Amino acid sequence: MRWGVVTFPGSNDDHDALYALDHVLGQDAVSLWHKERDLKGVDCVLLPGGFSYGDYLRCGAMARFSPIMESVVELARRGGFVWGVCNGFQVLCEAGLLPGALIRNRSLQFICTPVQLRVEETETPFTNQYTRGEIISIPIKHGEGCYIADPVTLEQLEENRQVVLRYVDSSGRATPEANPNGALNNIAGIVNAQRNVFGLMPHPEHAVEKLVGGEGGLRLFQSLITAHADGTHRPAAAVAPGH
């Protein structure tokens, strides 16, 4: 399948996502420049970590107005895959493709550390290679990763099984101590109701090689590759939108 990784001027983990896709997973991956609208026919757009436009006002606040995001929103509306990691997750919330928002960590500090995650839902194109309840380790590195949403939204997310990943301790319990940033319900990652848009704070692209951070994130990518191959979630038309 063909992947596109967006580069905003302040993106940092775009190289890492491309490296993971291209070098480690052998995927066809291209870079997408924020000032352009052409998605180059990709099946999945990945919005990487970093500080899109400096993020001095609010994380991801500006990115949603970029030309490339117009096309990304359209791709998502047509059922194409859109995946936001860290800053990418923040952008997706700002753009309204995912509900809720990400605010300052409870500690008010940036945190870079591996965390344990429980895979809550496997019936998504992003997690079909895991078993429900499985615990994986992936690093986080963010200052504003505390997921919040209003009570109604939160309940809906839980009810529809849209909470995909939760911070847990090594025995799998979603305790306050295991929650690195204060996220409500220990939420680390969610999908939208249609399950084609995925946002998470941990960085799976930094967990795809034994040598560098382990392989805890590898199957997130493989899940999507599988889903794409099965055609279960194929977007309506994986071509650049007209403009």
Add this chain to the structure above:
Amino acid sequence: MRIGTEPVSKAEALDHGLSAEEFARICETLGRAPNLVELGVLSVMWSEHCSYKSSRRHLKQLPTSGPRVLQGPGENAGVIDIGDGLAVAFKMESHNHPSFVEPYQGAATGVGGILRDVFTMGARPIANLNSLRFGSFDHPRTRYLVNGVVAGIGGYGNCIGVPTVGGEVYFDAGYNENILVNAFTLGIVRNDRIFRAKATGVGNPVIYVGSKTGRDGIHGASLLASAEFSGEAEEKRPTVQVGDPFTEKLLLEACLELMELDAIVAIQDMGAAGLTSSSVEMAGRGGLGILLDLDQIPVREMSMTPYDMLLSESQERMLIVARAGAEEIVQGVFRKWDLDAAVVGSVTEDGLFRATFHKQEVVCLPVGLLTDDAPAYDRPANPPDDFDTLQVLRLDRIPPPGDYSQTLLRLLDSPNIASKAWVYRQYDSLVRSNTIVGPGSDAAVLRVKGTHKGIALSVDCNSRYCLLDPYVGAMIAVVEGARNVVCSGGVPLGVTDCLNFGNPEKPAVMWQFTEAIRGIRDACVALNTPVVSGNVSFYNETDGRAIPPTPSIAMVGLLDQLEHHTTQWFKAEGDQIVLLGRTREELGGTEYLAIEHGQVQGAPPWIDLRVEKQVQQVCLQAIREGLVRSAHDVSEGGLAVCLAECCITGPDPHLGAAIELEGAIRPDALLFGESQSRIVLSVRKRQLGRLREIASAEDVTLTVLGEVRGRRLVISPLIDVDCEELARVYYNALPRRMAADAQPSS
């Protein structure tokens, strides 16, 4: 607006920090008194910070060349070849005073500055380190400063996307009023694409790129770092520099992109003394002149004077000498990244630094006067009066601990020994996905993509040793850095230093400085690690009290095969624990003496460079042969702390050890003494024989201490503690102190 073209008086010159003799020399050379703008230029270029006037002649003693050295000191960063057509560019720099005044911004802009030094060379930064010194936790401002500095380093490095992979932090009352913030960056560059800051080609355009110029830090780094602090310095405080990492990220990407095109002749960042030093130094290296048209400088504020523009230390700016006709190429790239690029001058053949403003010439100075002919002093140097008494340690008056387990726990609770995770968790250590070993082991290890190689990095300095004996202390800083690199599987390649001292006009400080240089020289010669770049920070004094001498050393090493990378923690039950090197009865300058007996006293541990080299050789050889499961050097806290760290710094669950210790020396020296040239290895039982062979071939003492076993650290008969207890103390020491009630900023 006062443009400042009238000749200045001697009083004004003294006000600018020049001495009467220096001013007389200037007038004599020029045949006239300089005007105010020129005085500003002269005062910054002749400041200690820019001219190295107290240190220049001493720095010449350092070994700076070697077969791999592509660029030694004198450029923005040093460069060492690592094979495969690649090289590493690296440097360390201080941002001490600014960080004391405004910890967040001071530290942040320190990181920004050192990053520019490295990407100026054409290198893509891949790693940052930081070396920090704070006052004691009893001091009312310490926690505020720690919080701000750490957040500032993280804030800048995380945003620009360069991982911070290691560093060091010490707390000592000697830094209560003068903290140290030293930042290091390493970048990767193709060895045939190194950019330098040497202006050539008369008529070539001089192009200003990056942020606009404001009144930030006028006389900031240069003057602040060239004079002592006192209460009233706060009043004269220039506008504090504020960092803008996002703009720097744009600048970084734009510069690296431009470097792929054939447009740049020379490039230098605008750091201390901004536009002045970057133009003068580029002209100086090329033996040419530069003419600037100050009306073209992009400014942020109205009514900036020529003086302001030339001396501003606004961040995130670079100066480029481009190939004539390449202006459009430069501007095109910068436009893509939404940055300003303005042609502000040209290279001239007259050897003069000239600047015009509103069509009027406001500066006309010989470049030579500002560079090579700047003053250089041979300042008097004498040991401090208390040197001899400091060295005395009466061991017979040091009672042994009552409970060795408790002593070990107290050492693990010392902020100087405890885990620094509270600090480095705030740094993105992963971005760019090269981090094989991040912070928390002896040295960080990064892979070099596209090769089988790795880079190992460590920064070290025990300033307590340096206070007691700057010669020995400096040697130890070098060899400890090398030892850390070796424990991680790397061959030490070269060094950058950041020499932090008090007021060089005091003979005692000057003596500490010269002794430290001698120590660095001897150690670097012995280890074959040239010093390729560095920085001197003098005047770290407040109200006449100098900091402990602190020559921080960053060591860069190379792993030919990445799979040789090694970490410090035990790996498996049953592995044999081995000590390389000998333990002497040395307690001088130890953390044990300070924590348990409240003394900073005695001679620091002795160092025999030949033995050190042999020990490192054995460790490397064993790692290369695949014998070593873990390697950890013995440093602060001695063997007991080293073993505890081997138990608890790895992933859960922590592995214990069963150790039998015997020796003919005092048990506290055996356990907590800090004898040098020691490394603790763990190896599989069946590999022990081969390890013995290697050690005996190098004539290195090898002692089998015991084996990895259980969940307790047992050093019979004196110590027996559960690993979870060790870990609890070790990991909580900093968070506990930092979580205490908030401290005011003033």
Add this chain to the structure above:
Amino acid sequence: MRARVFITPKKGVLDPQGKAVERSLHALGFAEAHDVHLGKYIELSIEGGDRAQAERRTDEMCRRLLANGVIEDYRFELQD
């Protein structure tokens, strides 16, 4: 015209910064401080147009960019 924009966390939304500031104030002996909330304050000049237009435009800036309606409220004042 000069606009002053106040952005505050919506009622009920977590405000870790406000909490931290309150804790610090107490630690420093300001026991009388309560119910601390931390928001953003933005000052800007608006060129041209009349007051009504400035009002409309500032509101639009807030809605589109300056505040995130999911978690923040905004208010603004205009001055000549």
Add this chain to the structure above:
Amino acid sequence: MRARVFITPKKGVLDPQGKAVERSLHALGFAEAHDVHLGKYIELSIEGGDRAQAERRTDEMCRRLLANGVIEDYRFELQD
């Protein structure tokens, strides 16, 4: 008593945040926005004491904790 504190970057000190917001506003077509500065807005309640005392204490809070005097200015208003 309710206090509203405004903290702004000192004049002459670089304000990358304000600069970034201004750039963003222009990119969104708000060409009329200029001279944008981004600061903090803090609301708190002060219990007990009279107005004069509240004023003195709030000022003290600003100096000691809320504003960073090296790079920021502050102003505040009190309301009953």
